[in-house]
Amino acid sequence: MSRISVRGFAVASATAVTTVGAVVGVAAGNQPGLDGSNTQATAADATIADLPAGQQAQVQTASLTQQADDQSTQADVAALKSAQESARKAAAQTAQEKKDAADEAKAKADAEARKKKLEVSRSATRDASDFVAKGSYTIAETQAMARQMIPGEQFQCFSNIVSHESGWNYQAVNASSGAYGLVQALPGSKMSSAGADWQTNPATQIKWGLNYMNSRYGSPCGAWSFWQQNSWY
Template sequence: MRFTPRRSDESSVSAAVAVALGLCLVGGMSTAAQAAQSPSAHPAVTSQTTTGPTVRAAVSATVARSLVSEASTDTTTAPYISAEAEALANEPLDDIVDDARDALGDAREAVSEAEAAEKKVARSKLKITGAQTIDTSVVEDHIETLQTIAVTPVLLLPASTEEAAADTAKVEKATDRLLSRLEKAEKAEERRKAAAAAKKKAEEAARKAAAQAEAASSSGGSSGSGGGTSSGSPASSGDNSVAGAKATARALLADRGWGSDQFSCLEKLWNKESGWNYRAYNSSSGAYGIPQALPGSKMGSAGSDWKSSAATQIRWGLGYIDGRYGTPCGAWSHSQSTGWY
């Protein structure tokens, strides 16, 4: 957004003020020079040789007040000239120059910080909402203007200084907003990385549990403590219905020394995951079976019939839960807090 110039009448008046002040200043300096040549004036001049700013301030005030008096004869420009002249009469010229230099320094710093913020955003390669660049063109125009302080009539500087300060403040605010959006994006990226790390850790635990389940299967199967599985045992009945799967789970829980409280947690967990459907398939993630193994082929460690056997899926699922969470209730608690286990 670029600065909107003042109304033409005010600009004309400002120019008129500057020209008039310049002429009066020249005249004032000439008069002062003539006065300096007068013998009676030498003491006064000598007393002022170490107070240059005071002399310039006095000249400025004298010239400005002269304009106030002259402006009273022109009803069109009088209000503007009077206001500007009165302000100038009360401000030393050195202060005007110092203010302009300060504004120039602030403007340069604002542009530099805006450019640094843009580069920081680009290096982050993060997706940031809103604009990722800052328009500094107006402030750069002010910098070009204020860089000519040495050749600019001092009485023209206050307006340029004020406009530069206002536009510099806008760039500073835009820079702060951009850096704030970058900070939010960085925090979001940190959360994403943490979630990815947690997922990787869970997958590693699942692989470990699968290996444990495979070892347990090869060492004696998953039947009761008698060393074999009877044809009527729920764990080997081949009943893949919901009721049959739950009966198998109860038997396998007992083999692990878990009671009815753990079955209650397991029942709720797998109701949520698959509804105890041994053919349940999540098309978005690829998870399969009653325990929703991801991928389903992991359950091959518990038996080659993992696609068609609820019992094989349950054995694998209990091994995973034991290795990752310790108990079904531990897995259920984690699922409630995170949405997955």
């Protein structure tokens, strides 16, 4: 029969240790009343098989109880860690969702602000009919009209296109295609939708060109971006 050492059970119960020591002391021939150190030393070398059945049960119960307590503590710690990790992930997800919602709201607000700004800018510009017709116009006069008709932040883009297309000559004609005017409309008669004087009035050509860029590309800057990639618009 194998012998299980009491020391292997860690003698979790102080009462069990005292009882084991006392029983082993008697079994070894020691008389009651000896000092506790001898009793404890003898108990350390004892085995459960040396104890009466009742004492064995006490030692085993104490050891099993301690093991159960340790396992329960470990389970509690694991559960707490799991709960903390779940809470951390939930908090991180909530924070990300709030950030995404805030970013989306800001983007919408910015877009709305730009739209209103553009509308205000366009409403503040002059129409072709606001200018008195003349027999001829210089480049400087034509550019001055364009500055008054085109929103400020869009003028440079419009100017870039006109500079490449016609050099600001409102009577420019493309010999090969027949494109006409500041923005080189093809055919030039398209510009009649902006005014019957499209051949002689740069303001009418500017009006038509601005409407074309806005409807096809969203703005003169949109048209200029396309032109840079394709050399036409």
